[in-house]
Amino acid sequence: MLIIQISDMHVKAPGELYKDKVDTHAFMERAVEHILAFEPSPDIVLASGDLADLGGQREYEALKALLARLDMPVYMIPGNHDNRERMVEIFGDSHAYLPRNGGLLNYTIEDHPLRIIALDSLIDGEVCGIVDADQREWLDAELSKAPDRPTIVMLHHPPVHTGVPWLDTFGLREANELGEVIGRHPQILRVLSGHDHRPIQSLWHGTLAITAPSTAHQFFLTFDPKSPGHWGMEPPACLVHKWFGADNGGLITHTSYIGDYGPHEDF
Ligand SMILES: [Fe+2]
Numbered sequence: 001m002l003i004i005q006i007s008d009m010h011v012k013a014p015g016e017l018y019k020d021k022v023d024t025h026a027f028m029e030r031a032v033e034h035i036l037a038f039e040p041s042p043d044i045v046l047a048s049g050d051l052a053d054l055g056g057q058r059e060y061e062a063l064k065a066l067l068a069r070l071d072m073p074v075y076m077i078p079g080n081h082d083n084r085e086r087m088v089e090i091f092g093d094s095h096a097y098l099p100r101n102g103g104l105l106n107y108t109i110e111d112h113p114l115r116i117i118a119l120d121s122l123i124d125g126e127v128c129g130i131v132d133a134d135q136r137e138w139l140d141a142e143l144s145k146a147p148d149r150p151t152i153v154m155l156h157h158p159p160v161h162t163g164v165p166w167l168d169t170f171g172l173r174e175a176n177e178l179g180e181v182i183g184r185h186p187q188i189l190r191v192l193s194g195h196d197h198r199p200i201q202s203l204w205h206g207t208l209a210i211t212a213p214s215t216a217h218q219f220f221l222t223f224d225p226k227s228p229g230h231w232g233m234e235p236p237a238c239l240v241h242k243w244f245g246a247d248n249g250g251l252i253t254h255t256s257y258i259g260d261y262g263p264h265e266d267f
């Protein structure tokens, strides 16, 4: 099974720019081309939040038009830049897995060799996120139903300490409480997130937590506690998760850069 994870696309309506500088719509178009050109074709795409920059209707409509070019399922969760009601309104017809009960967008996908559990960590109006006690109870119950099924958990806000001071102030609240649930279920092969616009890996409560880079702009690496944080145009990228089976190599995660980096030379 092959999974491509895109994240933090911050898609704007065509002609509008992120911070008046970045054509995130064009970058998303390139990400779609990258997915379409990938060999072999991925079985599914995960989109780990900050799908649209301002959660606007025209932004989601633009994203929907771009995603319509993909013929594999795309599973999305909201990030702090998203608007969950508008996501359901615009994607509900084509993305049947999205809950339509007016609540949080938590769901489980059972259709593939890897089980996917998605958590909605968006707190309206805040940059930080949370997986609250009710969600943690739901997650614990979902995981308990299938202890032998290899599972990926996805949420927008990384639950880990990144070591990047300004990012860690905008992370996930009650992360340790979530970690206690995660640690009880050894079938979890990855906890995948976005939000930090960088590829970051950390062992966390018995599993591997990985943060995806953005398909557009990235956040520069710093360990300086006085840094307010900076963004810029390091190369856009996505994560590629290849499942070889439990007895055949397990789950391998690669970072795949989006863009033209010159010819592929023969050795
Ligand atoms: Fe983001």
Ligand SMILES: [Fe+2]
Pocket (backbone or CB within 6 Å): 049, 050, 079, 080, 081, 156, 194, 195, 196
């Ligand atoms: Fe975010």
